[in-house]
Amino acid sequence: MDVNERIKAILVEHPVVLFMKGTPAWPMCDFSARAAQALTATGARFQTVNVQADPQIRSALPHFSNLSTFPQLFVQGELMGGCDVIEELHQAGELGRMMADVLAVP
Numbered sequence: 001m002d003v004n005e006r007i008k009a010i011l012v013e014h015p016v017v018l019f020m021k022g023t024p025a026w027p028m029c030d031f032s033a034r035a036a037q038a039l040t041a042t043g044a045r046f047q048t049v050n051v052q053a054d055p056q057i058r059s060a061l062p063h064f065s066n067l068s069t070f071p072q073l074f075v076q077g078e079l080m081g082g083c084d085v086i087e088e089l090h091q092a093g094e095l096g097r098m099m100a101d102v103l104a105v106p
């Protein structure tokens with residue numbers, strides 16, 4: 001499967017996907033760590049893709065999304081943004097609401 005098809009398949013399969021460096025337990029970059037922390041704090045379940053472990057996705061995703069940096073959060077297939085956007089949404093109380101809407105988390 002072509003890498004863009006793989007990215008699309010991940011986005012179809014999972015309503016909330018964080019493409020990050022490392023994993024929430026072992027983040028490999030402070031921006032990825034902060035993004036994963038904010039999402040974890042909402043209590044929502046989210047899928048992560050470690051771009052450091054997948055060089056094809058690491059190089060293709062910036063072209064696919066038009067965002068050159070990581071992390072990248074997609075909700076229902078749409079790019080929300082990176083760490084700055086995620087933290088802003090979290091601080092405004094919007095991130096939890098968004099996750100609840102998408103995932104029906106109480």
Ligand SMILES: N[C@@H](CCC(=O)N[C@@H](CS)C(=O)NCC(=O)O)C(=O)O
Pocket residue numbers: 021029031032068069070071081082083084085
């Ligand atoms: N302002 C960005 C900061 C993210 C950032 O600068 N990430 C860097 C360091 S992890 C990055 O992805 N650089 C490009 C690369 O490593 O390919 C955000 O909100 O996510």
